[in-house]
Amino acid sequence: MKLAVIETGGKQYLVSAGQKIMVEKLDGKTGEKLTFDKVLMLADGDKVEVGKPYLAGKNVIAELTEQKRLPKVITYKYHSKNRYRNKKGHRQSVTLVKILSV
Secondary structure, three states, X not given: OEEEEEEEXXXXXXXXXXXXXXXXXXXXXXXXXXXXXXXXXXXXXXXXXXXXOXXXXXXXXXEEXXXXXXXXXXXXXXXXXXXXXXXXXXXXXXXXXXXXXX
């Protein structure tokens, strides 16, 4: 089984073929093919390749399956005795990706 560590959106993901992952928002439409060229490591059984920092000429092919937004996260700030109250909400945009080949 082939495994790869890729970097996207400032985060690293351990992926294999057929796996579905949720990453930071990427540009593109549903069904579009994506190529992750920032491959940090490839492992195939006992054979392991590690990049410095990336492996040249290696990439991971994926298919964009869905663009969506996560549920709202609400934050509160409160200082007692100072009449300070602050409420903020945030919805993170994410992309669902299916890994086709490593």
